[in-house]
Amino acid sequence: MTLTKDFIFARLATTQSTNVGAADHLKFDTVDFSRPSVAQVTGALGGAAISLDTSTAYVNTSGAAAIGRFSVRGGKLYKLECSPGYLLFSGATGAAVLQWFDVTGAAGVALGSPLQLLSLSDATAELSNGDLWTMYAPGGGQNDIFLLEVQIVGAPVAFTSFGSATKGQPTVLVETY
Numbered sequence: 073m074t075l076t077k078d079f080i081f082a083r084l085a086t087t088q089s090t091n092v093g094a095a096d097h098l099k100f101d102t103v104d105f106s107r108p109s110v111a112q113v114t115g116a117l118g119g120a121a122i123s124l125d126t127s128t129a130y131v132n133t134s135g136a137a138a139i140g141r142f143s144v145r146g147g148k149l150y151k152l153e154c155s156p157g158y159l160l161f162s163g164a165t166g167a168a169v170l171q172w173f174d175v176t177g178a179a180g181v182a183l184g185s186p187l188q189l190l191s192l193s194d195a196t197a198e199l200s201n202g203d204l205w206t207m208y209a210p211g212g213g214q215n216d217i218f219l220l221e222v223q224i225v226g227a228p229v230a231f232t233s234f235g236s237a238t239k240g241q242p243t244v245l246v247e248t249y
Contacts, residue, residue, distance in 0.1 A: 078121040079247035080142070081105040084157070087241075089233035091130055097173075097221040098154070098234060099140035100244055101126050121145045121248050134175040135219070141175070142220040142246050146212025149249045152183070153205040154222045158239040159231070161191035166228020170204050173223040183208050186225055207249065220246070 085102040103124055122144050128137040144150055152172050159168055171186040184206025210218040222244065235241040 077107065077248050079105075079107055079245060080122050080124050081243070081245050082124050083244070084140075084235050084242045087233050087235045087237070091132070092224060092231060092233060093227050094224060096132050096227075097138070097140055097175075097223045098156075098170075098242055098244075099130055100124060100222075100242070101139055121148055122150075122246050124246075134178055134180045137219075138221075140221060143217050144210065144220060144246065145214050146210050146216035146218060147214050149207060149209045150220075151205065151207055151245070151247050151249045152220065153203065153245040155203045155243045156187070156189060156234060157242040158234075158236040159189055159191075160233045160236070161228070161230045162232050163230035164191050165230045166191060167226065168224065168228070168231050169226035170222055171225045172204065172206050172208070173221050174208070174210065174218055175221055175223075176210075176218045180223065182225075183220075191228070191230060 080103055082100045082103045084100055088099055125137055125139055125141050128139055131138045167188045167190045169186050169188050172183040173180040174183055187202050187204040
């Protein structure tokens with residue numbers, strides 16, 4: 073018997089320069105590959121165990137649908153990976169901090185370890201280095217749905233945006249394991 077993994081590989085198609093403060097999340101909006109490849113509901117793309125909201129208006133409220141949030145089914149183990157791509161700072165101060173979160177309930181729950189991305193002390197004040205990944209087993213059964221996001225845990229005043237069309241956009245891979 074061959075075990076087939078469900079997965080979604082997605083990206084941020086445009087630079088995210090709004091909603092880049094603490095408690096905001098990355099607005100992944102384009103699914104490049106998924107298995108199985110089916111549209112589940114309007115605005116959500118993905119497979120049987122995983123879907124990505126690509127069209128609901130942005131909110132950072134826990135428990136609410138929003139662009140960039142993944143819905144995963146309970147009773148499975150997930151590998152969560154994110155490459156933040158290009159980050160732009162307006163000055164050489166502080167760090168952007170990202171972490172995976174389960175935002176199903178009223179209070180989000182941090183998953184794994186955070187990733188800190190420091191600005192460089194050079195003329196362009198930019199840095200793109202490091203990846204964020206963790207494993208997550210939400211519990212529950214196949215009819216239980218959990219909301220996951222890559223949350224901005226901290227952002228300095230000098231932080232400007234995620235992504236660049238020419239220098240790299242954030243990407244994400246969520247897969248059953």
